[in-house]
Amino acid sequence: xxxxxxxxxxxxxxxxxxxxxxxxxxxxxxxxxxxxxxxxxxxxxxxxxxxxxxxxxxxxxxxxxxxxxxxxxxxxxxxxxxxxxxxxxxxxxxxxxxxxxxxxxxxxxxxxxxxxxxxxxxxxxxxxxxxxxxxxx
Numbered sequence: 001x002x003x004x005x006x007x008x009x010x011x012x013x014x015x016x017x018x019x020x021x022x023x024x025x026x027x028x029x030x031x032x033x034x035x036x037x038x039x040x041x042x043x044x045x046x047x048x049x050x051x052x053x054x055x056x057x058x059x060x061x062x063x064x065x066x067x068x069x070x071x072x073x074x075x076x077x078x079x080x081x082x083x084x085x086x087x088x089x090x091x092x093x094x095x096x097x098x099x100x101x102x103x104x105x106x107x108x109x110x111x112x113x114x115x116x117x118x119x120x121x122x123x124x125x126x127x128x129x130x131x132x133x134x135x136x137x
Contacts, residue, residue: 030117034100035059048099050106061103063096 036058037043045054069092070078078089103109112119 046097048102049096050098050102053099053102055097055099057097059100061098061100061108063098063108065092065094065096067092067094 032038035043035056037056040058043056043058046057046060047053048055048060068075069090075089079087098106098108104111
């Protein structure tokens with residue numbers, strides 16, 4: 001009786017030890033664990049632009065949007081009605097913060113294969129081209 005209880009308790013400790021080893025070597029999906037925190041203990045939370053979910057600032061997907069205040073259909077009408085010949089319409093600058101689920105749902109980011117996840121090169125930058133009328137003069 002005493003020997004079996006000792007054997008069971010030692011077996012229990014061995015199992016606990018093996019469980020702790022597996023906790024140390026857990027697999028990770030990404031090299032940075034989906035964060036950009038590196039060395040900071042805690043990061044402030046921001047609110048998702050789409051759903052207002054609280055998300056750590058380093059985990060959120062950030063998108064900087066530059067748009068014209070006036071839509072393309074009305075630009076010509078405003079230019080014709082304007083007193084100034086070369087008036088540049090102001091732009092609207094907005095930094096959007098998305099939580100992961102909203103970014104995937106609105107196709108800001110996509111799922112990538114395990115091999116493609118290793119690729120850390122940034123996506124190509126979109127540079128808007130100048131108007132054809134500006135190039136001619």
